[in-house]
Amino acid sequence: MATFVHLAPAVHAARIRRGGVKALGAAHRERRGVFLFPVLDSYALTHQWLRELARRPGPRGLVAVHVRLPDEEEVTVGRYGEREPEVTTAAGAVRRIRELDDPRGWEVFLPRAVARREVRYVREVRQLHGWRYRPDAHGTAPCVCEACRDRGLYGSRRLAERRARPEYGPALPAGTLLARLDRAELRRDTAALCEVLRWYRLRRRGPLPRVARLAGHPDPEVRQLLAAAVAHWSTPGVDALLRELADDGADAAVRRAVAESIAYRDTPGADALLADLARDPDPRVRDAVVDGLVHRATPEAVALLTLLANDPDARVREAVSLLWGEDEDVGEDEDEDVREDEDPEARRD
Structure with missing residues (x-):
């Protein structure tokens, strides 16, 4: 062994x-x-x-x-x-x-x-x-690119300011982002809108009423990035905006982006929205919901996971089995090898 x-x-x-x-x-x-x-x-x-x-x-x-x-x-x-x-x-x-x-x-x-x-x-x-x-x-010297940088870590902003490349620097000021947002909307520049939303995702908060207007944007990629940008904000009204995006009946990719974004959002609104998405007609959305339900581990989440364990789609059933299925062993006779307070040094002796 x-x-x-x-x-x-x-x-x-x-x-x-x-x-x-x-x-x-x-x-x-x-x-x-x-x-x-x-x-x-x-x-x-x-x-x-x-x-x-x-x-x-x-x-x-x-x-x-x-x-x-x-x-x-x-x-x-x-x-x-x-x-x-x-x-x-x-x-x-x-x-x-x-x-x-x-x-x-x-x-x-x-x-x-x-x-x-x-x-x-x-x-x-x-x-x-x-x-x-x-x-x-x-x-x-530590890398301060978006992939490596820990937002909010002690000294992270000072390290970012030392870099000459602006894309590795701190998030742009609020006024600059608002000006870019207005210009992108005026020119109907979808790529520029996506770039602005990427920057908003790096900020702790943003002007929610201003970015909420993008929930009706015709490009689904913009709506997906909007969900990812606001999901970690604590600003009042975020849950309502996420629900509006989740009601997008035209594109399942947007609903899946919402499900992935709220997986670790601990608010009553996010819990209710995740429960609704667990019954979404698209199996890709239901598959994205599983991780968030396992994270919550509430009686309501367990009931939904039990329902998804018998989902018609094989991918959803597999996700539930891999992420949550081992809990079915709870209640069986304990294995004599598992001891909570055992000293590993004593075992070697």
Whole structure:
């Protein structure tokens, strides 16, 4: 049996003990699954992904989930960012990483969820180990492009102002964006409108009554970008605007963009809208809703997930099965190997 570590938010520790680790999507893989790393002799290398994962949005604090898989279990192994990682077995992945001179940045991908019986224990870990951005980033200037920059992070604006390229700088002032918005609408320039909405997505807030007029724009791409731009705003009236966009009967892509944008928006209006979209006639919209329902985990969300588990479309059923299906194990006899307060050092003895 091969032993791995999966790093997960501490708020999910109880759920992982009950139902295992859910399979999440991976941008460069067609299937959902779980990222793992072998347990090595070095504590720092085993938990090298701590600081990189901790800098991303979401709950603070991570725990280490020790997972034991059969040696013949099929996984992929490679360095992060590889489009075609090596397909091997769990034992082969452990052997491959142990043979490396520098295993930093390597990862193992299990293309399925981790069952409750495969979780050995969940324990707290020190949060100061590992690298950020990339293994050799220490001593080099951080990248401040839109993809790498953490909005609101201490010192992020100062770093952005040092860059000569304006597209890597801070978000444009409100007056400049309003002037560009007026000019783009006057010229009916869809590309310019999309660029302005991209900048509004980088700002914490914007003039909602002014951008709300774009909800009736004839180009669906503009309406999709509008949903993504305002979904993270706390301005009163955002939920009403998102509902107006979700009522777009002419284009399912707009409704799907709304479903994806409100997945992590925690407001009563977003909860009600997500529930309505779960009954959308287009299966692509229902598929996009699943992630938000799993995130909420309320009795209403569970009822909708139960309904979607029997959806006529296979893609929707697969999404529910991968993201939420492991909760069906809750209530079964506990595996004697899963102990909440077990000391891993004592187990080695």
